[in-house]
Amino acid sequence: MGGKRIVIVGASRLGCELALAARAEDNEVTLIDEHPQQLKSMSFDAPYFYGSGLPASLSDETAVFDNVLSSNELLLECVENEVDVKIGVVAWGAFHNTDNSQHIGTPKVGIVSREGNELLEYDHLVLATGSRDFVPSFKGWELPGVFGGKAGTKLIEAYQCFNGSRCLVLGTTPLAVEFARAAKERGIEIAGFVEPTSEFQSSEADLAWLQLASLPVFYESVILEARGTDKVTSATLIATNGSWALTNLDCDAVCVAIGTLPNIELPAAMGCEMYFDGTVPAWLPKTNANLQTSVGGVFWLSQFGGQTDQVNRILSATDNAASGTGGESTLSSNARESAQYIGLWVSKLNELGGSDVVLCQCETVTRGEFLNLQPPKYLQAGMRHAHDPLTGGDTEPKINQDLVKRMTRVGMGHCQGKRCRDEAALMLAQRFGVPLESIRPASYRFPVRPIDMSLIAAEDDDYHTREKWPHWMHEEVVPESVAGSVEK
């Protein structure tokens, strides 16, 4: 068996395990991972929310490559087992024959490295694109020193570069504690944890660890503001119990570890059918028993959606053979109440932080401007009457996020909504009383990361493409109406 070209996007634990198992069955396996990312790419906060305070040492690319590769033992094992490992490479798009596009030929995935781009043909494409930080807006969240829990953990453990010596952690999730443990090991002080409810979210064991290390938890509080001029120097917390009591804390870093969401840009932009999973909360690709998406030969491998035994199920579909090899790690499932928890943070931050907080960093749009659908400031134009985004009639969906995006530019900037689109949807749901699944998400398109134009330009612009490149309605550059129309 084997002999298939299998391309796996994402060298997560699951991605690596699948690569090894598929390789053991003699398939031609390519494993693509965007890490180590270039400093410039990291500044778009994708996949993780790195924030604007990235250490300059990240520009030492050789050291970074070594650090990132050596931090991933399974990936090293893939290299040893002749998996074609491509790191620092982005799968920016994927193409297959489908409705209204019948000239693609063999399905292919577009990849881009620091040197250029190529199209990789595949028999099976496995999307193991992992998760990203959910970081909601608060006053000062654009300051250097604010970052997401996934980003912080990755920077410490893989990139081995971190700026900050005393860090405030937002949330008491397993991710918050994971980051705090990694940080403390590197001698980074933890100023405390901020929790909007009166309950610790992660396990009792995690709580015991906190208590042993004498780390305070600020219950019934959210962050009101991160302060500082060119970087974070302190933070102010505000009570959620109605007392509006303020607490000031010195810190030079704020780790936002409220929740994570799946990276669905690639399957969504490929046209995989999606469904809304309210527990995440996010849209996920629909899959069959073998985790195949609605697009033939394309599989979804993810910790989201509660699937088990994923490696074997995918392998049995790609190989037409009963597969016995390849054990799979059991992943801690996403916290059950993560959807509610994320929603609670957004609602409290909005309620207590007000409407003039910047929601979209790329385009500098406030929460209030967003909810009122105001045109961007650079147009210096108003609206004759106020409008809301609700559709008329009783039909679903009730709100089209693309409309709100197009009018306000929230999600239309450099990060293409990677920072703000989920919070924006939650805000629309909360403000207009519409369930999240009744909001049509803003569309995803390629490339899933911004790419240097010089790297993505086609080098294989062959003679035919060059000479036969059609103008819009090419043969009628001189229109029929001039040349003499057949209808007359």
Place this chain on the structure above:
Amino acid sequence: MEMNNFDVIIVGSGLLGLSTAYHAQKAGGRVIVVDRGPVAYEASSRATGYLSLRADDPDEAPLATLAEKHWNTLDEELGYPTEWTPKGRLWVAFSDKQVDELREIHKAFQRADDSFELIDADACRKLIPILSKEARAGVYTPRSGHANPQRVSQAYAWAFQDLGGVILENTPVYSVIVESGKVKGVRTNSGEIYADRVVLCAAGYNAKLLEPFGVNFPVASVRLEALVTTPLPHMYDVGFIGLNGLSIRQTKRGNLHANGGPHEWVDVDADREPAKPNTPIVRNLVRRIIEAFPVAAGTQLLRTWAGVLDITRDQKSILHRFENPEGLLAAAGGGHGFGMAPAVGIAMAELTLQGRTDAPIQRLSLDRFGTLSREWKTEKKWNAGEYNT
């Protein structure tokens, strides 16, 4: 919602439908717009955003001139910004072959309008300082310009609603109801809506709605690709049309917004949003942008997308009022419906409410296709799945 209180039903909330709806509502009609999907979610919000004057075409030029007049006051009229930039258009040639084509274009344009000027490369670079050294010559007109298609569509939608107009989204229309030779309404997925006038502005789907009446409505749908780069400082205002097969405008935000290249003919359905996939050809688009504007090599590719647009057989607008059934009208764009929309809306609204219009549309009815073969798409190689041609 009470579905019996309308004078006019407009099928399709694209720019032509919304413009017609706005003007009909403004003239006192009670209008409802019904669409399969969200407002202006297809070609109207995915267009290049140029007002193409069709100055080459004596049939359409008068209506285009009317449209241009309205573009200049559109923000005031509607009450919402459209990013209208009336800074003219520039066609640029980058090779000997393209210079020959350029001369042909110039000759063609001059037949209907004399404001087109053949200019040299230096003059081109005065209009677009970032133009490549390879630029050889251009054709320039100070007339017309470009706007933001998404804002234009929504401005019409909101202005229509401000007048009390009703828009029903996510509601596919399956057929036009006719009794005793008169229009009675439309049948949708959620019941019937009644009015004695129905205007079809549903792009390629118009053809299917008109089939039961024996009408050969010559419009086809095609998928075209587009992309946008990260913003640059403000560089130019003119609408650039490269003879290397690419149109590029700089948006008010600073992004380079480009489209062009191979296009694929497609079919459209009543209830399914057409798929609009991109292809690896976007890499060739990127290459051409850099060839035209070398500075673009330092920007980043931010987003690609595709649009499904409607094109009539002779690439001219269709504005038609049927005698039979009475109360039925249809409009379609010729591949440049975006710029024509203000004038099409005025003319269609008058045709709908009064049965006549003073707008110059005498040669834009369906009558010009009287002898058109039923197989016209096949003959033209415009059937779904065919590429370019």
